[in-house]
Amino acid sequence: MLNRDEWLSLARKLDWDYTYVREDEVFPQVISGHPWLPHAEWKDWEESFKTSYREYVDNQYEKDMAVYAVRDAVGRLENIQKLAAPWLNSLKVHAAALPLAEFTGVIGSLRGARFGRDSAWRTMSTFGALDEYRHTQIPLLLFHQLVRLDSQFDWAHKFYHTNNWFAIAARHFFDELTLGQNAIEFAIGTNFVLETGFTNLQFVGLASLARESSDHIFERMITSIQTDEARHAQIGHPVLEVLMKHDPEYVQYLLDKWFWRSWRTFSILTGVSIDYLTALDQRPYSFKEFMEEWIIDQYLRTLNEFGLKKPWYWNIFENELDIYHHMIYASAYTYRATLWFDFVIPSPAERKWLRQKYPKYWDHMDAVWEQVIERWRTTGPGAANEFAVHGTAMPTFCDLCQLPLSGGTPRKNTANVLARDERKYIFCSEPCRWIFLREPERYANHKDLVKRVLSGEAPAELPNLLTEYFRLTPETWGKDVYHGAYDWLEAKKASVA
């Protein structure tokens, strides 16, 4: 019997010449991606970590058993019930937004498994697809048991099947990134940009917070997932190497587009969890610090390694590090019934910490929280007063990212209107506008929530919008975790009296 090293190389690189069909018929550009190159250009494609199917299965089995062992030891409902309420809401954000998005990663990976231009790439993508199944199934299994504890966890399954505004935005992002993507752009957008960069935010960052929050089952689950991400993310580098020889300008465009789109989504998913939904004494760093250490340094080093430039919008991005997720969180707090998880107001100690970590614009955000707190002070705490401390006017959304128009700062919002083909579009930022204008035919017919309401496709009245269109219920729509009954808020009220 041959040993591993004698057969693995042959099994990985099993390409052949076609005689009955042309190569461009086997790998059409529309689904294999641009630039279309003959296989001779791809034949040196090498992944840095090589594995066989048997090794893959053995390794994944062991990782699964390790997760289930932790679940059996500390994952019972009584263990989960001991976790802090804000942290549980961080889990609800992750549970809804990520597992089924990972399932779309199965589809994207399978596109690489069929239309990747070298057999080693296709083999790695096959493992990547199996990984993404795992990243769907394990969280769904673990979060499903929590539905008995809190029906908002049902949104792990439900979220992407609704027209909730954040689901519209997340679908807009993942549909393009994964479901509808050709093999090359998937390798660049997902494997290179998202998985070598932004999944670190969600999986490494949250694993660290979970450990600090004593949430050992979530920590083990996402750490286990991250080990897969680190392996199949390697698909991106050798694809990038080939593309750089033939169309570096296109590579720069793809990187700049997907860095921005990933930033928009993950600054919300991870930024809110780190800076608001984790207890203050359990935050080892701020979201911005984590971005700087884990994303920016590494990403810039990689760009430099390939002779690529920083994205043209880098100054805008750096400015947003200080403010964007704060604007989104405060906006979302005041529209919390439109979401499937509960919120907290940052306490005086947390606001002091946020001011230290985000000195550039925190004064603006603090004024917003003062106003929200004043409203609770006026109405008094209690579940019955939730809607008295809630927005009533229709929020507005970007025609590219589909997220609220919260770009820029409270002093100067960067939303901008574009008139095109007798229609008007609005974008939260210059990068979103730039992405739209590079491929308008891709995006122009997608309606944001405001235009759905104005066309009568979605209800205009908030209660109907919540229940009929967002598919929320009074039990599941978001609330203040404490219904405004904060110790520090009461104390301030007493001192005012």
Add this chain to the structure above:
Amino acid sequence: MPIPLYGFLEGDTLGLLVLAEEAQTILELARKLQDAANIRVARNDDVELLYNGKTIDPGLTVAQAGLQALDRFDVIWRHSI
């Protein structure tokens, strides 16, 4: 027929949809946005409305000011000008 507009109030964290009436004054439109954003931004009576980068006379009507569906307008604190 109400005119849907994108309103941005200085100090706020997002833009809001404001349904304006043609006969409504610019001052009334500014107040309408302030009321809609009051959960996040304290009322400030000393404001101006900007449209296409220019300050609009508060006595003009929405129609006279030329605001059209899905245009952006801003309500800013007077000292910011």
